[in-house]
Amino acid sequence: MEATQKKGWADRLADGMEVLAPLFDQPHLASIRDGFVGMMPVIIIGSLVLIILQFPMSLEKGSEVYLGDVINQDLANALWVPFNVTFGLLSIFVLLSITYALSRRRGLDPVMPIVFTFMSYIMVATPQLLDGEAATYLDNSGLFTAIVVAVVTVEVFKFFIDRNLYISMPEGVPPAITNAFIALIPGAVIVFGWWAVRFLLNVDIAGGIFEVLSKIVPAASTYVAAAVAETFHAFLWTMGIHGDLTIGIALEPIWTVNLAANAQAVAQGLTPTAIYTSQFRSYVVPGGSGATLPLAIYFIRSKSKRLKRVGWLGVWPGIFNINEPITFGAPVVFNPVLAIPFIIITFLNTTVAWLAHTLNLVNPTYIAAPWTLPSPLLMLMMTGFDFRAAILAVITEFVIPGIIWWPAFKAWERQVLEKEEGVLEVAPAPA
Template sequence: MSPEKKKKNWADAMTDLMEKMAPIFDQPILASIRDGFVAMMPILIVGALVLIILQFPLCFKDDPTCYLEAHLPANISGTLWNVFNVTYGLLSIYVLMSIAYALARRRGLDPLMPVLFSFLSYILVATPELVNGEAGNYLDSSGLFTAMVLAVVTVEVYRFFIQKNIVIKMPDGVPPAISNAFAALIPCAAIAFGWWLIRFVLNFDLANGLFKVLGAVVPAASTYAAAAIAETFHAFLWTMGIHGDMTIGIALQPVWQANLAANVKAVAEGLAPTAIYTEQFRSFVVPGGSGATLPLAFYFTRSKSERLRRVGWLGIWPGIFNINEPITFGAPVIFNPILGLPFILITFLNTTVAYLATSAGLVSPTYIAGPWTLPAPILMFLETGYDWRAIILAIITEFVIPGIIWFPAFKAWEAEVLQKEEAGVKKVAA
């Protein structure tokens, strides 16, 4: 069997595997959970702005007077926390409505009623104290799992009633707004009384049970081993043409958000953040984009191959802002073991170095959600609460480790590309 045949068969096998796996990760419920968490970014960043302002360092000592908060008028520093409280303090409510909206859209439903009924369900099940005018529980990150479950179940129950036509139909000529409201009456009653039966009559505290699950899952999914496996798997998926970040995010977004919220809460209470594996921590892992391909882009610009030089120049500028699809697809990294193996190895090493450095106290854990398109050293300086050591670690994971590993891979791939280009020229000449 010729080398060309073997290579073609391997690529075909990988393509078949990618096609089989892709529908799994685009399944409506999983995709809606992913999209719901992604939609939280504006709220997280706005809440983080409070920390950026109040925790801005005026000196580099472990002293409360070194932060800007201590020098602002009390009516400003005190009331700014209100903005924080209505972002991170109500995170589960926002996640609930966002997932319900995304799933309703994917199911072809008008999102208004599913979102409203999801909110109704959450108050009944998770925070019944609010009905009596008391302070509610599970409004912040502690209710994330509950929000996910209630949003999905409520939308699916509503969809069942609509699909089976178990609704009140109004005569023709009735305005659509009134007709839709009456059509939603029976599903609303079924959802409301159903959750009432579960929570109050059967006394099944779903929120507390899921909170305990979250309490067990988050620490287990936040260990070095879990982070290393997840990030290595995410890199492997990219080499198969599957969006690795979004794929692992389906399962890990609740963990990342819970860890970030725990760190934010600790800082707000004057304590040190302790959770390491947040979505923001991943900027140490994938600086310049997955696989940390910015050094590879620089190498490409010096290549003897004209095609690789063009790819390199196309990839540098987006790569500075953590967008590396021109390199991933243009090199390509996908279906290319010469570049795919370093891509995976760099991700594993970056995860290891960043996690160990953070756990050893050499760099502060992340607790500020910043715009991910900022250049990595600046982004990590910001997300670690202005820890200058994060700049050094970001440079190591963006340039030093990838620069060393990408160079021999670049030379090997350049040689193969040049060989193919030379063969092509000879074939044309003949």
């Protein structure tokens, strides 16, 4: 009988990490993730207003002048409308996006769940008189309430459909009429259920969730939280697990809350203060997770033919922050020689970028831009054309990674060359 081969540390660790695999397909978590990703065009459209109105005309210290200050004020006021429609109704867009994603995953036609979710949320987030001001929770303050309402509404709808608790119509009735009657009973239960909780029981759902999250969001937006999350993100990638999908499920709502808060602060003429946004992560992972663009450049200059090919395959996508060719082609995955610097660089970039923000050396991000833009240009746009952001981007994309990747590259190149030379030595001579 053949002896069982003993597993190495990487194999054992990979087996343990498989516990996380179901998270990627868990319907509710995956739908929340997809919902936030799906409404990114809305945020980017709203951010275009900030890019236009906050375009610098004069950056003299203490007397900064922006385009919105010099153009016709009626035009400037009109330009704020798309911003208010997007960021001012952010929770609604998240609500609809998550409802659509979860309905599809649960095998439901999304149309009626979206209608009932919207009706329910409007009741839950109905204006309340708080300190003399109306609070509707339609902007970023209601994001987590939107998640709760979307998930609960879809699940209640599915509960009724799965158990045939609906009005059936005879054959021959047009599908549109049939579907309308099918949705009647579950829809009524959903809408009146939320109404009863909100108005009969007088439970301020949105206010309660906002109160709880007003303590959680700041705690999850600290340096320690960011450093742990980003380092864990890098570690997952070295195990072959998509780090963005994993931490994004938990942190995307918090990143979005912080970005929206910064955008609204700028719109009100205030200084943005939240550091940890999804846009801040562009300092952490420029060129892709692990900031591997310098490694791709080193590979291009390598004596190894294999590494040279991988370098050319990885350098062009890396310019646009896509680095799977390097992560899996080098490989970084299950390769301690490259995995360790991959994790170290992520931690150092997080620390340096956070320190720069803490010392007010760079503006916090408040504009959403396509993440595939080259890093220095991306950071210029995300910070309202703060040139210091481009300098910081160069430091985190080339300086820090370039220093850390060099010895790792030389060590890995040596191992690859030894294998290539060994293959040449054992190759049979041509006849």
